[in-house]
Amino acid sequence: MPTLDTFRPEPGTLPTRDEVPARYKWDLTSICTSWDAWQGSYKQLDAAIAAFPAFQGTLAKGSGQLLAAFKAMDEMGALSYRVWYYASLHYDQDQRNNEINARRQQVQILFARQAQASSWFNPEVLAIPIETIRGWMDANTDLALYRFAIESLFHEQEHVLDEQGERLMSFAGRFNSVPYDSYSALTTADVKFPSITLGSGTKVTLTYGQYRAVLETNRNQEDRANAYRIFHQTFADNQNTYAALYNGVLQRDWFHARARGYTTTLDAALHGNNIPTSVVENLIAVTKQGVEPLRRYHRLRRRVLGLSSYRLFDVFVPLVEHGARYPYDEVGAWIVDSVAPLGKPYQQNVKSAFDGQWIDVFENSGKRSGAYSAPVYGAHPYMLLNYNETLDAVFTLAHEMGHSMHTLLSHQTQPFVYAGYTIFVAEVPSTLNEALFLDLMLDRARSREERIVLLQHAIDSIASTFYTQVMFADYELQAHRLVEHDQPVTADVLNAIYSSLLEAYYGDVIDREELSQFTWARIPHFFSTPYYVYQYATCFASTARLMQGIRSTDAGARQDAVNRYLNLLKAGGSDYPMNLLARAGVDLSQPETVSAVSAGLNGLVARLEAELTM
Structure with missing residues (x-):
């Protein structure tokens, strides 16, 4: 990995974007070379949208016309990626920039027009007998490319409205993002992050990244409690606004479900991918x-940490002192090494992501919180991070790299x-x-303390990626059922659901904290x-x-597992997900398959207990 212009922001500081060297910022010119080029793509998409209704009323004429319409849809879709992500990624660099936000909203308005211009397409396809279309596909290999897309559309036939109904639904598209856009403005663009003074005398601004760093690294319980309470107080102070926004999400989802004839919002969410509701x-x-x-894990933590009270702000702090920071420039090479079991071509793709400025690394003022991988069709994936040199940040980088490699292999392989x-x-x-990276780190661990830290991370990953996400899914399901049963949605009701779930999952091992x-x-x-x-x-x-399979000691079985896994990544969306996984x-x-996770967690906790008693 390159090591020039090394940049390591000090903990608790928030640099401006200009203070971050260029090589730690993504280069968006692979999407569009300039805003002028973006404007050209925008106009091209606008023209394609305007031209698409010319296909209306012609699809039943034969395979050639249907194929041409599908290709036109693909052209609009490919352009949409460039037009949306160039504006959206620029906006996420600094969400205070109203000029770029206006361009982003301009694209959303164009997408609403696109939905309206193509709202007739699915009803018209469904008006053609499926056996007729199957005959066309058998005779036309180019049209046969769309077989799964067509068959899955007919799978949803009973929930596709007539032309007038689909057009009406398309008008609602402009409102779909309003609850989240409002939430994002409230939590990011307009938020005034509070500051606290730690016991050491250091003043910290509680951005999302710095808040997490305090909980994950600060061994003073009073500091953690202070950060947790002040951070969550901002949500408590605005709980009724958040409840109103979330009610907007719930009501929107229930509107769409009922309009399309689904029994529940869960049915509506799962039907398109042919996933039984019983899975959730x-x-x-x-x-x-x-x-x-x-x-068992949290009882162990409470005992090892020697805490008379144990609350949610205590669940992340390390069990042992291991004050390592993980400089970004070192971690990249480790991640490349960790994916060696997947083969040299996969490794080279990962290296390209680091060398080619696909990643926006550090937190800066105005930047969107969290992390994601953006699947920019026609360019390459881009990753947004808010890297703070904690172990959690290291694994977040490995996590988003996995998404990016999935995107890359799918885009390279699939139409x-x-x-x-x-x-x-x-x-x-x-x-x-993340699992591959954990294996590498455990293999390279040089001390008992490092093994404990890594085992804790593995356990915390199960707790956060599995148990917490199931609890969140439980919460979403209960919240959606409120509107499905005509029940009021207030802050008190939503708070009560969350409190009851904390009790159900943690029992009495975590003491009650009012702000939780x-x-x-x-x-x-x-x-x-x-x-x-729930899909996490x-x-x-x-x-x-x-x-x-990938860890198998049998070389043949191991290679077979790797091949099946890489084929899963390359398959993209070419079949229903349950079939791809099968x-x-x-x-x-x-x-x-589900209960094995808890069994695996039990084994890791036992291993951690053994390390702690050495």
């Missing part, structure tokens, strides 16, 4: 039956129509990359992507199954 319901039920290893992949599969490569009931208000996924979080848990279970060797319909 059983995930929640089986996980609740397997919470004892999680509680545009299948280049995207479903959320249900998306978190498998991210969590698998407001935690739901700071979970962006609730507002941006409902019914997303199903993907974690899938990863556990895949890693059994080909990779994962069956999520079996409770044992």
